[in-house]
Amino acid sequence: MKETHVGIIGGGLMGREMASAFARWCALTDVSIRPVLTAVADLNPQTLSWFDCIASCEQKTMKYQELLANHKVDVVYVAVPHHLHEKLYLDVLAAGKDLFAEKPFGIDLSAARRILDAVNKSGRFVRCSSEMPFFPGAQRAYEFARCGKLGRLLEVVSCFHHSSDLDPHKPANWKRQNLTCGKGGVLNDLGMHACHLPLRLGWKPTRLFAQLQNGYRQRPDGQGGMADCDTWDNALLHTWVRVENEEAPLRLEMKRLAPGATNTWSIEILGTDGGVRFSTAEPKSLWVFERNGEQWWKRTNLGFSTPFKTVTGGIFEPGFADVIQQMWAAYLMEREGKLGGRFGCATPEEAVASHEIFAAALESQEQGSVVTL
Numbered sequence: 331m332k333e334t335h336v337g338i339i340g341g342g343l344m345g346r347e348m349a350s351a352f353a354r355w356c357a358l359t360d361v362s363i364r365p366v367l368t369a370v371a372d373l374n375p376q377t378l379s380w381f382d383c384i385a386s387c388e389q390k391t392m393k394y395q396e397l398l399a400n401h402k403v404d405v406v407y408v409a410v411p412h413h414l415h416e417k418l419y420l421d422v423l424a425a426g427k428d429l430f431a432e433k434p435f436g437i438d439l440s441a442a443r444r445i446l447d448a449v450n451k452s453g454r455f456v457r458c459s460s461e462m463p464f465f466p467g468a469q470r471a472y473e474f475a476r477c478g479k480l481g482r483l484l485e486v487v488s489c490f491h492h493s494s495d496l497d498p499h500k501p502a503n504w505k506r507q508n509l510t511c512g513k514g515g516v517l518n519d520l521g522m523h524a525c526h527l528p529l530r531l532g533w534k535p536t537r538l539f540a541q542l543q544n545g546y547r548q549r550p551d552g553q554g555g556m557a558d559c560d561t562w563d564n565a566l567l568h569t570w571v572r573v574e575n576e577e578a579p580l581r582l583e584m585k586r587l588a589p590g591a592t593n594t595w596s597i598e599i600l601g602t603d604g605g606v607r608f609s610t611a612e613p614k615s616l617w618v619f620e621r622n623g624e625q626w627w628k629r630t631n632l633g634f635s636t637p638f639k640t641v642t643g644g645i646f647e648p649g650f651a652d653v654i655q656q657m658w659a660a661y662l663m664e665r666e667g668k669l670g671g672r673f674g675c676a677t678p679e680e681a682v683a684s685h686e687i688f689a690a691a692l693e694s695q696e697q698g699s700v701v702t703l
């Protein structure tokens with residue numbers, strides 16, 4: 331199997347998640363590329379030492395420039411706070427490497443546009459991380475919507491909810507501050523997840539009205555004091571999309587204060603003839619609406635029907651770690667021109683389109699009015 335050497339900049343939550351997906355690559359049975367984690371860069375020596383458990387990871391450095399100078403590294407995955415995206419992504423491209431970027435692809439719309447410009451000039455292969463559409467239920471919802479089974483589109487609701495911020499004693503981190511997370515706050519944090527499938531289906535909002543909410547404005551700083559938290563925590567975006575000369579409402583929901591939810595991604599697509607609903611809270615269940623004399627909501631228990639085949643038994647249920655691995659399989663296979671019609675990772679253009687939605691949402695919140703995109 332052909333090997334692709336990967337370097338990771340930012341070995342925190344997501345850096346380690348990706349590294350572990352590579353470590354069990356043997357689970358995949360129909361890929362012809364294998365990622366080999368060769369190098370990692372992080373400012374924190376303790377974080378770097380976690381990578382000792384990965385034998386192939388021969389370079390561990392606190393200076394990401396050293397990783398970029400490593401001739402062995404083909405692809406760089408960058409998982410750092412949002413205020414660093416633009417600088418690091420541009421440095422990766424300037425070093426002549428392919429890039430797997432994290433969302434939101436720059437701290438704001440102008441950064442995202444500058445990154446896209448650099449991507450186009452560089453000719454490098456670049457995609458943006460967004461793993462939830464790789465759940466079998468999400469794939470089926472996407473196919474259902476694409477295959478014209480909906481009739482006239484009535485309504486779409488695309489959500490990403492968690493409740494990590496409900497506890498006021500949870501210490502602040504960089505995701506809770508505009509300076510490092512961006513003024514979009516939860517839009518930057520969770521927005522790409524909610525926008526990805528609608529954008530892939532061609533449903534880009536033409537107008538929107540946003541309701542943004544703050545949660546706790548101060549949190550413990552982890553050192554005995556309190557830190558200001560100025561990011562938006564919840565966002566409801568009421569938007570309109572145009573499909574075949576008709577307008578339909580698309581609601582995008584991103585919440586860090588959703589009581590009871592733990593990283594729950596869901597989508598509901600309703601049409602006059604058919605509908606579909608999937609939530610990662612019930613990772614096996616796909617709900618399909620049919621109208622043929624009577625009206626039916628049918629539920630089927632999906633198995634492990636992932637886009638890339640695996641050794642995992644077909645009746646087992648998929649989870650977060652599985653879709654992360656599927657997303658990487660899509661990235662690496664598309665990079666080699668071998669995607670073969672399967673679902674590809676979010677493109678730089680889709681990432682910029684999601685930022686256009688976030689910028690319009692911030693404008694709508696400020697003006698208290700509907701904004702045209």
Ligand SMILES: NC(=O)c1ccc[n+]([C@@H]2O[C@H](COP(=O)([O-])OP(=O)(O)OC[C@H]3O[C@@H](n4cnc5c(N)ncnc54)[C@H](O)[C@@H]3O)[C@@H](O)[C@H]2O)c1
Pocket residue numbers: 339340341342343344345371372373374377392394408409410411412414432433434459460461518519
């Ligand atoms: N796709 C997803 O589901 C998902 C989930 C969570 C986070 N994210 C995204 O991943 C990115 C990182 O988030 P995270 O939760 O992993 O954050 P994190 O805070 O857990 O990790 C960030 C890491 O970057 C390191 N770092 C900071 N500056 C650096 C520098 N100059 N050079 C090298 N390393 C540096 C930090 O030491 C830290 O280890 C963000 O863009 C975030 O939005 C994506």
